[in-house]
Amino acid sequence: MKRLLLPLMAAAMLAACSDEASDPRNQASQAEIKLASQALNVTTKAPFEGTITSGNPLRAFVPATSTSGDYTTPYDGTHGYMQFTANGTTAVGFVSSTDWTTSAAKQYPADPAEFVYLCGLYPHDAWGTSLTTTASATIDGKTDLMAAPQVSTNKEDVQEGNYEMLTFKHLLTRLNLEIAAENQDAADAWGQVTSLQLTKVGTAQPANQATVTLATATATFSGTASLPCYLEDDQSITALALPTKDADPAEAYVLCQPVDASTGTGHYTLTVTTAEHTDPYDIPLTLQYDADYQGSKESTAGQAFTVTLTFKATTIQALAQVTPWQEAGSSEGTVQ
Numbered sequence: 001m002k003r004l005l006l007p008l009m010a011a012a013m014l015a016a017c018s019d020e021a022s023d024p025r026n027q028a029s030q031a032e033i034k035l036a037s038q039a040l041n042v043t044t045k046a047p048f049e050g051t052i053t054s055g056n057p058l059r060a061f062v063p064a065t066s067t068s069g070d071y072t073t074p075y076d077g078t079h080g081y082m083q084f085t086a087n088g089t090t091a092v093g094f095v096s097s098t099d100w101t102t103s104a105a106k107q108y109p110a111d112p113a114e115f116v117y118l119c120g121l122y123p124h125d126a127w128g129t130s131l132t133t134t135a136s137a138t139i140d141g142k143t144d145l146m147a148a149p150q151v152s153t154n155k156e157d158v159q160e161g162n163y164e165m166l167t168f169k170h171l172l173t174r175l176n177l178e179i180a181a182e183n184q185d186a187a188d189a190w191g192q193v194t195s196l197q198l199t200k201v202g203t204a205q206p207a208n209q210a211t212v213t214l215a216t217a218t219a220t221f222s223g224t225a226s227l228p229c230y231l232e233d234d235q236s237i238t239a240l241a242l243p244t245k246d247a248d249p250a251e252a253y254v255l256c257q258p259v260d261a262s263t264g265t266g267h268y269t270l271t272v273t274t275a276e277h278t279d280p281y282d283i284p285l286t287l288q289y290d291a292d293y294q295g296s297k298e299s300t301a302g303q304a305f306t307v308t309l310t311f312k313a314t315t316i317q318a319l320a321q322v323t324p325w326q327e328a329g330s331s332e333g334t335v336q
Contacts, residue, residue, distance in 0.1 A: 031107060031108045031155050031158065031159075032093050032105045032106065032107055032108075033064070033093065033094070033105075033106045033107065033108060033116065033118075033153075053085065053086070054085045054086070057083045057084060057085045057100070058083070058084040058122070059081065059082075059083050059084075059097070059100060059122075059123070059124045060081065060082055060083075060084065060120050060121065060122050060123075060124055060168075061079065061080075061081055061120070061121040061122070061123075061124040061125075061127055062079070062080055062081065062082050062094070062118055062119070062120055062121075062166075063079040063080075063118065063119055063121070063131055063135075063214065064076065064079060064080060064106065064116055064117065064118045065116075065117050065118075066109075066114075066115070066116065066117070067117070068115075068117050068150070068152065068215070069117070069133055069150065069214065069215040070132065070133050071119075071131040071132065071133070071135075071214055072131065072132050072133075075106065075116055075117075076106045076107070078129075079129055079131065080094035080095075080104055080106060081094065081095060081096070081097040081100075081104070081124055082094060082095065083095055083100045093105045093106070094106050097124060097125075108153075108154065108155035108158070109154070109155070112154060112155040112156035112159065113154055113156050114154055114155075115152045115153065115154045116152070116153055116154065117150050117151070117152050118150065118151055118152075118153070118166070119147070119148055119149060119150045119151070119166070119214045119215070119217065120146075120147065120148030120166045120168055121135060121137075121146070121147055121148075121212070122144075122145070122146040122147070122168055123143065123144075123145075126138070126143060126145060131214065133213060133214060133215070134211050134212060134213055134214060135147075135211070135212050135214060136209055136210065136211045136212070137209070137210055137212075138208060138209060139172065139206070139207060139208050139209060139210055139221075139223075139227065139255070139256065139257065140208075140227070141198070141227035141228050141229065141230060141254045141255055141256065142228075142230045142234055142253075142254075142255060143255065144170060144172065144174070144255055145170075145171045145172055145210050145219075145255075146168040146169060146170055146171060147168065147169065147171060147212045147214075147217035147219070148166040148167055148168040148169070148217055149166075149167070149214075149215065149216050149217035150214060150215045150216070150217075151164035151165065151166055152164065169217060169301070169302060170301060170302040171210055171212070171219045171258075171301055172210070172255045172256060172257065172258065172301065173255070173256055173257070173258045173259070173300040173301060173302075173303055173304070173305070174253060174254075174255050174303075174304040174305070175198070175229075175253060175254050175255075175256065175268065175270075175285075175304075175305050175307050176251070176252075176253050176304055176305065176306045176307065177196070177229060177251065177252040177253060177254070177270075177307050177309060178249040178250075178251055178306065178307070178308045178309065179193070179196075179240070179242065179243075179249055179250040179251070179252060179309045179311075180242065180243050180244060180245045180247070180249040180250065180308075180309070180310060180311070181242040181243070181244050181245070181310070181311040181312075182244070182245055182310055182311065182312045182313070183244055183245070183313075184244055185313055186242075186244075186311050186312050186313045187241075187242040187243075187244060187311070189276060189313050190242060190274045190275075190276055190277060190311050191242075191274045191275030191276035191277070192239045192240055192241050192242070192274060192275045193237055193239075193240040193242065193272060193273075193274050194237070194238060194239060194240075194273050194274055194275055194278075195228075195237060195238070195271075195272065195273045196228075196229040196237045196240075196252065196270060196271075196272050197226045197227060197228055197229060197254075197270065197271050197272075198226065198227040198229065198254045198256050198268060198269070198270055198271075199226045199269050199270070199271040199280075199282070200266075200268065200269035201256065201257055201259055201267070201268060202259060202264075202266065202267065203266075204224070205224035205225065205226065206224070206225065206226065206227050206256050206257060207221035207222055207223055207224065207256075207257045208223040208224065208225035208227070209221065209222050209223040210257070219301075221257040226271070227254055227255075227256055228254070229252045229253065229254040229270070230252060230253055230254065231250075231251070231252050232251055232252075237252060240252075242311055245310065249308070256268070258299045258300040258301040258302075258303075259287070259299075259300050260297075260298050260299065261287040261288075261289065261297055261298075261300050262297035262298050264286075265284075265286040266284045266285070266286055267285060267286055267287045267300075268284070268285045268287075269282050269283065269284050269285065270282070270283040270285065270307075270309075270318070271283070272309075272316065281316060283309065283316055283318045284318075285305075285307060285318060287300065287305065
C-alpha cells in the first residue's frame, strides 16, 4: 500500500450525446446525461491507487434530483451509478452497479432550460440509496469516504458547451502507522501485538458515522466507537509479530474523523495491547504544522500522518509526521 497520498480530484464533466451526433450543440431532442472523471494519484478505499484507467476504474454513487439540495425524490425514478474509466477524457453514462457495464441511461429533461442537480459519493455502496438533503455512511477505520458537492446542469448549458465539474474530497483523516521494536530484547519483552485501536479523538471516543450535506459536501460526525487499525491486507491486528528497527517496519493504518489541529494537544490516542502486556497502553498523538504550511489547520480532513511506533524494553515511543494527501507538517508523541 502506498504511503504517499494525494488528494482525489475527480472532475465530472457533464456532456450529452446521441446516435446521430457526438456534438451536443447539434442536438434538438433529449440527451443522455454523461460524466467524465479525472484524478491525481490517490489512495482511497482499501485502496484505490493511481489514476483512473480502464484497468483501475472509479465507481461512484451519483444521486440526481430536480430539486436543488433535496435528493428525497430521485430524478428519473432512481439514483444512479457511474464507473469512470478515463482520467478526464471520456464521458460515461449511468450504469447498473451489478455489472458496471449495463446501461442505465438518464436523459436530460425535454425543456432545455430545466435543471438537473447531481452530486457524488464514494464508495458507491457505503451511503444507502434513500437520501434526503443528507446522506450517511459508517466510519469503520478502513473505508475512505469522499463526497463531491452539488452541481446543476441542463441541456441548454450542455448544448452551449458549458460543462459542470464534480470535485470529490476526502472527508476523513488517515493515520499511517509504521510499527517496530527497538531491538530483539524489546520485541521479546512486548510479544506480539494483539490489538491496536484508535480510542480517542481529543478527549472523546472516535465518531463512527459521517453525515454529508449533499449540496455542499460538508460533513458532520456522530456516534462513538473505537476504531481498529488495519494491516495492508485490510485485516485488523490480532497477532502481529514486532519487527526490529533494522528490518522493514510493519505497516498499518486507520481512517478517522478530522480534528482541529490549530491548537491544543493530544489530538488522537492509540491504544495497544500485546501478548506480554495485556493491560491497554495509551499512546497520545499531538499534531503540529510546519511554520510555512499554508493549508487549513482547522480541519485535518484529507491529511495523512505517518506515525512511527517504536516499542522499547519499557516504553512505546510515537513519532508522527504528515505525508500528503495534503502536506501540512509533522507531529510527535511519546508514551512513558
